[in-house]
Amino acid sequence: MNKLLFTAQDHTFTICAYGQSEYLEECIKSVTSQSVQTNVIMCTSTPSEYLELLAKKYDIPYFVNEEKKFNSDIATDWNFAISCAKTRLVTIAHQDDLYKRDFAKEVIAHFNGTKRPLIAYTDYAELRNGREVSDIRNLNIKRIMLFPLRPRFMWPSKFMRRRMLSLGSAICCPSVTYVPENLPEQLFIPGYKGGIDWQAWERFSRLKGEFVFVNSIQMVHRIHDDSETTALINGNTRTQEDFEMFCKFWPKWIARIIEHFYRKSEDSNNL
Structure with a gap:
């Protein structure tokens, strides 16, 4: 199989927007000021004048999911966001997060030379109370989990990616x-x-192809009290879902033990 070559025109940031996030404009600026200019679009299931005006301000194509705008969920929103992009590579940009200036450049460079890439993912930092942090327990644990997938020759390994996912979502x-x-x-x-x-x-890990790892911090994930991640961790939803995921890799009694320690590590997502 021939090795692939991608260019900036093969990539799209699709901003998945909803409500009236005070951080959305920062996200837009981060994806529209990349060192390599790629495509940027905005998608929503909750259309508003606020979102439409921001899209016009930055000359971003604006797509509304009319079918689901009154009965939507995260999966539907993300699937719609992917479908609106017409390029071979698509990043779903979360509206509260920030992307480093070289994010697109590094991702495209790492895709080049692959044979059948499935996804690419980068290392990341967190933004807490306005301060970027990267050397914290939760992130360091995830880096240890991802360590075996740093070498390019490991990217096609189903065994290695499933072992990594069996211990949590790094x-x-x-x-x-x-x-x-x-x-x-x-x-x-x-x-x-x-x-x-x-x-x-987990589903993608079963497919033939490459999980491409960009081993450098290329984006910043914002942690704040109103984030979906924080809300789920404070409730019981995340605990049950994590247990169900561990059961895809382990017997139930082992899955319960791993889930207990995994939940403790996730506590650092609370401010």
């Missing part, structure tokens, strides 16, 4: 770039909330 969802032509038509399956991304990685 892949940061907003850092992921998808290659839709090599993935199932429905990337995300409705039903999960906090574990929707981990569920997708």
